[in-house]
Amino acid sequence: MAEQVGKIADQTNLLALNAAIEAARAGEAGRGFSVVADEVRKLSKESGETGKLIRQTVDTVTEVIHKAQGLSASFAESEQAVVAESQQRVAQIIGDFDQTASMLQESLSELQQERQLVESEINQLVMHLQFQDRVDQIMGHLGDDMQHLGQALETLDENGQLPSVADWLERLKSTYTTLEQHELHDGRSTASANTSSSITFF
Amino acid sequence: MSKTILVIDDSASMRQMVSLTLRSAGYTVVEAQDGKDALSKLDGRKYNLIVSDVNMPNMDGISFVQEAKKLPAYKFTPVIMLTTEGSDDKKAQGKAAGVRAWIVKPFQPPMLLDAVSKLVL
Numbered sequence: 637m638a639e640q641v642g643k644i645a646d647q648t649n650l651l652a653l654n655a656a657i658e659a660a661r662a663g664e665a666g667r668g669f670s671v672v673a674d675e676v677r678k679l680s681k682e683s684g685e686t687g688k689l690i691r692q693t694v695d696t697v698t699e700v701i702h703k704a705q706g707l708s709a710s711f712a713e714s715e716q717a718v719v720a721e722s723q724q725r726v727a728q729i730i731g732d733f734d735q736t737a738s739m740l741q742e743s744l745s746e747l748q749q750e751r752q753l754v755e756s757e758i759n760q761l762v763m764h765l766q767f768q769d770r771v772d773q774i775m776g777h778l779g780d781d782m783q784h785l786g787q788a789l790e791t792l793d794e795n796g797q798l799p800s801v802a803d804w805l806e807r808l809k810s811t812y813t814t815l816e817q818h819e820l821h822d823g824r825s826t827a828s829a830n831t832s833s834s835i836t837f838f
Numbered sequence: 839m840s841k842t843i844l845v846i847d848d849s850a851s852m853r854q855m856v857s858l859t860l861r862s863a864g865y866t867v868v869e870a871q872d873g874k875d876a877l878s879k880l881d882g883r884k885y886n887l888i889v890s891d892v893n894m895p896n897m898d899g900i901s902f903v904q905e906a907k908k909l910p911a912y913k914f915t916p917v918i919m920l921t922t923e924g925s926d927d928k929k930a931q932g933k934a935a936g937v938r939a940w941i942v943k944p945f946q947p948p949m950l951l952d953a954v955s956k957l958v959l
Contacts, residue, residue, distance in 0.1 A: 758947070759946055759947050759948065762855050762858075762859065762944075762945075762946075762947055763944045763945075763946060765851060765855060766852065766855065766943050766944035766945065767944055768851075769849050769851055769852050769943070770922055770943065770944070772849070773893075773922060813892075813893045813921075813922050813923055814922040814923075814924075815922070815924040815925075815942065818925070834941075834942065835939060835940070835941045835949060835952075835953055836929060836939065836940040836941075837938065837939045837953075837956075838932075838933040838937060838938055838939065838940070
């Protein structure tokens with residue numbers, strides 16, 4: 637548009653020049669027309685200046701728009717880079733988190749296994765301690781029986797008679813409290829002593 | 839509030855093992871060293887269950903159960919006998935006295951806890 641304005645101004649200027657020449661040829665009769673031609677030339681010159689100004693303004697605006705486009709493109713690029721970096725970081729964090737979670741899961745199952753082992757060992761220990769307790773009881777019965785034997789020997793000194801073996805064993809049997817004592821007394825194997833107990837509900 | 843169990847055994851180590859097993863399962867335990875000591879602890883305290891040995895000095899487990907069942911507050915308290923005694927004769931005596939379960943030592947902790955959870959009030 638600015639170019640068109642410039643062209644029109646140039647053509648108008650040319651026409652005004654031609655008109656001034658023609659007015660000079662016409663002599664006195666063309667003097668008035670010459671003044672008008674001068675004015676038209678001035679106006680065409682001003683139009684030409686205005687055209688230049690318009691072009692300069694348009695050039696400036698165009699440059700600004702180009703710069704803005706450039707900036708916008710550069711912003712978009714850096715924004716994309718930031719988004720990509722953020723995505724990468726988030727993926728990294730999720731990856732790390734997954735790894736930590738699976739490590740924790742692994743530790744948890746190891747701890748559970750350990751716990752089961754410890755529990756089983758405690759159960760075994762409790763069983764063994766009870767065997768010790770049973771042995772203590774049996775030893776106690778033996779001690780009592782030895783004491784009883786001592787008393788019987790004193791009685792023997794007075795009466796000159798031994799208690800019968802059957803009576804002695806029967807009395808001893810009556811003091812038993814454990815299954816294995818009864819089993820041993822009857823000459824059976826002591827299988828029950830090495831196994832865990834059963835439970836009877838009434 | 840956790841449930842309370844009276845544990846009676848003349849062997850201190852046995853009492854500790856039974857108590858440890860029960861406490862680890864969240865029960866509160868009161869210990870007594872024989873039947874007589876246990877009777878003195880039936881003083882109005884509420885017990886949700888009693889675990890008792892059979893052969894003990896001063897008062898044996900069966901006699902204790904017979905005495906405890908005469909007390910209205912403890913008439914319905916379930917009793918488990920935990921003993922080396924395994925004869926049918928003794929078991930029959932326990933059943934007649936009102937015992938609910940009979941476990942022959944050595945006990946396995948899970949087995950004791952299973953019986954306790956079945957009978958505890």
